[in-house]
Amino acid sequence: MTTALITHAACLEHDTGPGHPERIARLKSVLQAMSAAVCLDAATGRELWRTPMELPVWATPAAANGRIFAALGNGRLTKAAEPPERPAGGLACLDANSGAIRWSHPFEGAAFGQPAVAGGCVFLGCRD
Secondary structure (H helix, E strand, C coil), X not given: CCCCCCCCHHHHHXXXXXXXCCCXXXXXXXXXXXXXXXXXXXXXXXXXXXXXXXXXXXXXXXXXXXXXXXXXXXXXXXXXXXXXXXXXXEEEEEECCCCCEEEEEEECCCECCCCEEECCXXXXXXXX
C-alpha cells in the first residue's frame, strides 16, 4: 500500500475544532516522522533505531545485503520546490543493523518513489 501526504505550512495554523479526526498535533507528528529513517521490530513494533535525515524520506526504503536505501527530497509531487526553498534530494545508504549512514549522494531535485536494488546497483527516479 502506498500513502501520500500533501500538506502546506498553513495547515499547521488551521484549527480543525473539537472532535475532528485530523488534528494539528497529528500532522506535526507525521511530518516529524518523515525527517528520520526509523527501523521497527516487526514482531513487537519497538523502535530499534532512528537516524535523522537532512531531507524528508518520501517513500518506503529498499533493503538489500544488510543495507537500507532511502530516497530523500523536498518540493512537491508535481513541481519543484519554490524560492526561498532550494530544490534538493538524494539517496542515503544506511546500515540495517545500526542505522548509521554509510554513504549518501545528493541530487539537484527531489527523489520520489522507492529505490530498486538489482545486480549490485541502486536505481531511483528523481526530479533533476
